[in-house]
Amino acid sequence: MSSPVRARTGERGAARGVAVLLAVASGAWILLPYNVPLGAMLAAAMVPVWLPVLRRFRLLLALTALCVVAVVSGVLLSWAAVPMREVLPSALVERSAMLIGLIAVVGALVWARGVIGSSGVAIAFGVGLVVGVLPDIGGGASWRFTYSIPVTVLALAISARRGHPATQLAVITALVVVGALNGSRSNTAMLALAATVVVWQWANRSLLKGRRRAGNLATLLLLGVAIFFTAQAAILEGFFGEAAQSRSEQQIAGSGSLLLGGRPELAASIALITDHPLGLGSGTVASSADVISAKTAMLGIGYDPDNGYVNRYLFGSAIELHSLAGDFWVWFGLPGLAVCATIAVIVALGIDRQLRMGTASALVVYLAARFAWDLAFSPALSSVKLLPLTLALLAVPVAVRAVKHSSARTRAASREADVAAARTATAGRHGGSRGTGRATA
Numbered sequence: 365m366s367s368p369v370r371a372r373t374g375e376r377g378a379a380r381g382v383a384v385l386l387a388v389a390s391g392a393w394i395l396l397p398y399n400v401p402l403g404a405m406l407a408a409a410m411v412p413v414w415l416p417v418l419r420r421f422r423l424l425l426a427l428t429a430l431c432v433v434a435v436v437s438g439v440l441l442s443w444a445a446v447p448m449r450e451v452l453p454s455a456l457v458e459r460s461a462m463l464i465g466l467i468a469v470v471g472a473l474v475w476a477r478g479v480i481g482s483s484g485v486a487i488a489f490g491v492g493l494v495v496g497v498l499p500d501i502g503g504g505a506s507w508r509f510t511y512s513i514p515v516t517v518l519a520l521a522i523s524a525r526r527g528h529p530a531t532q533l534a535v536i537t538a539l540v541v542v543g544a545l546n547g548s549r550s551n552t553a554m555l556a557l558a559a560t561v562v563v564w565q566w567a568n569r570s571l572l573k574g575r576r577r578a579g580n581l582a583t584l585l586l587l588g589v590a591i592f593f594t595a596q597a598a599i600l601e602g603f604f605g606e607a608a609q610s611r612s613e614q615q616i617a618g619s620g621s622l623l624l625g626g627r628p629e630l631a632a633s634i635a636l637i638t639d640h641p642l643g644l645g646s647g648t649v650a651s652s653a654d655v656i657s658a659k660t661a662m663l664g665i666g667y668d669p670d671n672g673y674v675n676r677y678l679f680g681s682a683i684e685l686h687s688l689a690g691d692f693w694v695w696f697g698l699p700g701l702a703v704c705a706t707i708a709v710i711v712a713l714g715i716d717r718q719l720r721m722g723t724a725s726a727l728v729v730y731l732a733a734r735f736a737w738d739l740a741f742s743p744a745l746s747s748v749k750l751l752p753l754t755l756a757l758l759a760v761p762v763a764v765r766a767v768k769h770s771s772a773r774t775r776a777a778s779r780e781a782d783v784a785a786a787r788t789a790t791a792g793r794h795g796g797s798r799g800t801g802r803a804t805a
Contacts, residue, residue: 553595
């Protein structure tokens with residue numbers, strides 16, 4: 365092997381190694397001072413490497429700009445709140461770093477996707493997630509709160525690499541059984557949705573011999589609603605155990621809805637956002653009037669808010685609303701809401717494209733469903749752990765959209781050319797007939 369070839373081989377090997385290490389470190393979520401993730405620091409140090417790649421993803425560039433604006437907005441809102449409310453500098457730094465770190469990790473994973481492929485990034489990130497929860501073994505951790513997401517992502521990533529629907533369905537079945545035995549209701553419902561989509565794609569490809577080119581997102585939404593009500597019925601029948609059955613019955617009896625009863629923070633979020641539609645700031649502590657307004661809203665859905673969870677977790681320090689959209693809106697104001705909307709568009713476009721191509725794996729369906737759930741019902745600080753992988757796997761580069769649009773324009777031009785040729789031929793026949801008639805006459 366010649367020296368230049370050996371050098372290029374060595375460079376490719378080094379790039380693969382760095383890509384794997386970055387993905388593992390990003391998933392492991394090892395925290396440094398101010399809760400800054402180690403993966404985010406490593407990704408930020410590699411800006412010159414991944415920034416040129418990110419330029420091919422216009423929506424990710426827009427998301428980057430919006431995140432910077434949101435950080436500035438959170439700081440200004442906190443500064444404006446000082447006369448009326450307490451501001452915690454530590455919370456302000458942590459939440460600002462979280463948003464900047466999110467963009468850095470997304471950029472690094474998108475670059476890694478070009479080096480080791482989507483499957484390699486997903487598996488390495490899943491390994492990192494599992495490594496990150498290893499210290500919790502034996503410390504009172506549970507499947508529902510600790511292991512379900514890391515194990516699910518890694519198992520689905522490995523099964524997706526083989527690509528066969530039967531392999532993915534076998535893995536999902538095992539995860540559903542473990543989740544049902546441990547009372548993991550929402551995660552199990554997302555896996556059921558992923559399994560349904562895998563079967564749906566297989567049926568389209570094998571039986572109908574075609575692809576659905578429109579209506580995929582609407583179908584996915586309807587499937588999600590159907591699975592929610594099916595899972596709710598199964599829970600109330602006791603298929604997830606007596607504890608989950610009893611908890612669900614109490615939540616429905618208190619609020620009239622399993623979703624609202626299971627997530628009373630939603631009522632507090634709506635109350636605070638209604639009172640402060642421009643946001644409160646990323647380091648701002650809720651005033652007594654804010655807490656009273658939030659608790660009144662929770663009382664309105666039959667939830668007793670006078671407990672340690674509400675007093676210490678939600679409002680004990682800086683505000684925590686247990687909702688990605690609610691947290692971003694209150695912390696960063698309208699730019700924070702715009703960040704959530706842009707992420708939702710990227711996820712929707714990515715999953716729609718993969719469904720149209722018939723290549724959506726159980727993993728990307730699970731990640732898309734997880735994002736939709738986190739948007740409304742999960743804390744921002746935990747939701748951002750999975751967001752980089754979701755965005756890296758579902759972001760559609762400009763080149764692909766350009767090819768698609770070019771193909772559409774080519775097809776349209778071809779159809780126009782066919783129509784013009786047909787008209788010319790018809791006109792020629794009519795002209796010939798008239799000429800023949802005149803000759804005959």
